[in-house]
Amino acid sequence: MGSDLRPGQTLLIRGGTSALGLAATALAKDMGATVLATTRDAGRTAALTAHGVDHPLVDDGSVADGVRALVPGGVDAALELVGTPTLPDTLATTRVHGTVCFTGMLSNQWTVRGFYPIAYLPTGVRLTAYSGDAADLPAAVLQGYLDRTATGEIGLGPVHVYSLDEMATAQRDLEEGRKVGKLVGLTA
Missing domain, CATH: 3.40.50.720 (NAD(P)-binding Rossmann-like Domain)
Structure with a gap:
């Protein structure tokens, strides 16, 4: 860290x-x-x-x-x-x-x-x-984290997915801090 x-x-x-x-x-x-x-x-x-x-x-x-x-x-x-x-x-x-x-x-x-x-x-x-x-990261630390993520024991937090038509909303959500976790935009 x-x-x-x-x-x-x-x-x-x-x-x-x-x-x-x-x-x-x-x-x-x-x-x-x-x-x-x-x-x-x-x-x-x-x-x-x-x-x-x-x-x-x-x-x-x-x-x-x-x-x-x-x-x-x-x-x-x-x-x-x-x-x-x-x-x-x-x-x-x-x-x-x-x-x-x-x-x-x-x-x-x-x-x-x-x-x-x-x-x-x-x-x-x-x-x-x-x-x-x-x-x-030490390999053992990273692998342990990845293994626990794969089993669902820990999560990365919510992921919010936006379509191309929703990019303006995604940008506002990002700038105004409306969402917790990761914001992801998908294209066609």
């Missing part, structure tokens, strides 16, 4: 209802981690719980206080899937010597304007990025 997460540690997933967020939850739970995950929609906290999240959080742009109420010293690791707008708050949720892995940009904002590392990064919190693929 790019965060050096170990069994028994805590992981915050910012963007927990995304397909990647749901998959990361399953992997982290398999490792024995406690998972906190965010959603912008309070109606989706039950979906997070159903996918194994220990502490679902409603994300209004600032979750650091809520995370620190649950884990006073800060989480051991955080997976940032929303992007640059929430990155400073995600960094604030993380303990000294913890790691934030920046790997998603659901917000569609790609750069940190005026980045000044000394002011931006909390003392002792590590920031890394991940843009790899399945080959980066």
